[in-house]
Amino acid sequence: MSKIITLGEPLMRMTPPGFQRVKETKEFKATIGGAELNASVNLANLGHEVAFVSALPGNDLGENVRNFLRERHIDDQWVKREEGRLGVYYVEEGYGPRSAKVTYDRAYSSFLQVASQEWDWEAIFDSCQLFHVSGITPALSPSLKELTLKAVKEARERNVLVSFDCNYRSKLWSEVEAKLAFEQILPYVDVCFAGQKDFTNIMNEGPEESFHPQLLEKYFRKAALEYGISLFACTNREVRDSQNHQLQGFLFKNDQLFESQKHSIQVLDRIGGGDSFAAGILHGMVEDLNETSVLDFGMASSILKHTVKGDHSSFSEDEVFGFMNAHLHDVVR
Ligand code: KDG
The missing domain is CATH 3.40.1190.20 (Ribokinase)
Known part of the structure; x- marks a missing residue:
């Protein structure tokens, strides 16, 4: 850490x-x-x-x-x-x-x-x-x-x-x-x-x-x-209506673009979704995950934030990994 x-x-x-x-x-x-x-x-x-x-x-x-x-x-x-x-x-x-x-x-x-x-x-x-x-x-x-x-x-x-x-x-x-x-x-x-x-x-x-x-x-x-x-x-967001968005993440490193899956998400509160994406990416990066996992960790962190009210969330590393492995991508830690 x-x-x-x-x-x-x-x-x-x-x-x-x-x-x-x-x-x-x-x-x-x-x-x-x-x-x-x-x-x-x-x-x-x-x-x-x-x-x-x-x-x-x-x-x-x-x-x-x-x-x-x-x-x-x-x-x-x-x-x-x-x-x-x-x-x-x-x-x-x-x-x-x-x-x-x-x-x-x-x-x-x-x-x-x-x-x-x-x-x-x-x-x-x-x-x-x-x-x-x-x-x-x-x-x-x-x-x-x-x-x-x-x-x-x-x-x-x-x-x-x-x-x-x-x-x-x-x-x-x-x-x-x-x-x-x-x-x-x-x-x-x-x-x-x-x-x-x-x-x-x-x-x-x-x-x-x-x-x-x-x-x-x-x-x-x-x-x-x-x-x-x-x-x-960054993420790209397609807004269907205030509660239904499609979110996709992108990461560019060593001259290569990595794209996440497109995720349809139900939005309880979108404010702070970008901050939790940034936090997730930074975490994955300093923890030396591979690029795909860094991106998916950022996405998992952001998607989880959208499910709670307020500008930030309280999900731990284990909870974000758990969500990511269940819904986004399998990662070997
Ligand atoms: O990213 C969320 C922020 O926009 C929110 O917390 C309020 O800092 C804020 C601002 O200046 O909009």
């Missing part, structure tokens, strides 16, 4: 019960989310030693999230106590043909203050094997973009493997802003989670076309050469 560092913003997620609309509901269920925090929870479930670099307000809401991190065995020594507030996001869940809707309320968050702080990167990355961050963090402010860039460079200098999930969120920044940031970050990245739309819409690799594995392979190959990235992975 590895020592892993993640960097990102914790968010409180507010969800109206029973598929009610946010503009009408009188009740919300509060849970905790945030892309990198979700990946941290999943990686800790899989047995890794995970430390989260972040900030929380010094009030009871901040304490609530800090308690959550501790319960989930995530090291919070690099979670600073800052002025500002806890970011919140509201999820109106989709039902049948009605799709889900996300509303952010995250201005003036404590996490926005961390960029101006001095960080002891030597201590943070001490004996660390992997660093994971996503495109949500640099989207939040120009100074968080600088912090993300600084963090990937500091990790790279110490031979820590750098993982970056593009995680493009159109409500946070434009495709042009994302492109400029990704071009700066990608030269320091070893493992990248990017789908066909990230290449066409953000990295300007060509006109947007319907999904095709050969196109994806072409984009992966070009970016691998251009940025020196050793592994790419």
Whole structure:
């Protein structure tokens, strides 16, 4: 098992019960989310030693999230106590043909203050094997973009493997802003989670076309050469309706594309499905599974997440392997 560092913003997620609309509901269920925090929870479930670099307000809401991190065995020594507030996001869940809707309320968050702080990167990355961050963090402010860039460079200098999930969120920044940031970050990245739309819409690799594995392979190959990235992975999702999706996984390594089976899945909650895919892929990679098994472990981790409510799950390594062996692929451990 590895020592892993993640960097990102914790968010409180507010969800109206029973598929009610946010503009009408009188009740919300509060849970905790945030892309990198979700990946941290999943990686800790899989047995890794995970430390989260972040900030929380010094009030009871901040304490609530800090308690959550501790319960989930995530090291919070690099979670600073800052002025500002806890970011919140509201999820109106989709039902049948009605799709889900996300509303952010995250201005003036404590996490926005961390960029101006001095960080002891030597201590943070001490004996660390992997660093994971996503495109949500640099989207939040120009100074968080600088912090993300600084963090990937500091990790790279110490031979820590750098993982970056593009995680493009159109409500946070434009495709042009994302492109400029990704071009700066990608030269320091070893493992990248990017789908066909990230290449066409953000990295300007060509006109947007319907999904095709050969196109994806072409984009992966070009970016691998251009940025020196050793592994790419993504899922492609065909949405039939809010509860029925078809999910297929792709992994590109050593100039070869690996494709998983297409899985028809029933979706209880799709949020965080990408974070659990990333966690599963990273786990398979650091545990030295072969490429097909890495991909299937990522898929199993993601499919399991879709079956539980909330942004992350609590499946252990044995449970993910059990599901994978029963439903996806036999693997010799
Ligand atoms: O990947 C899931 C995240 O999108 C969710 O947890 C909320 O971090 C979040 C965001 O910024 O959208």
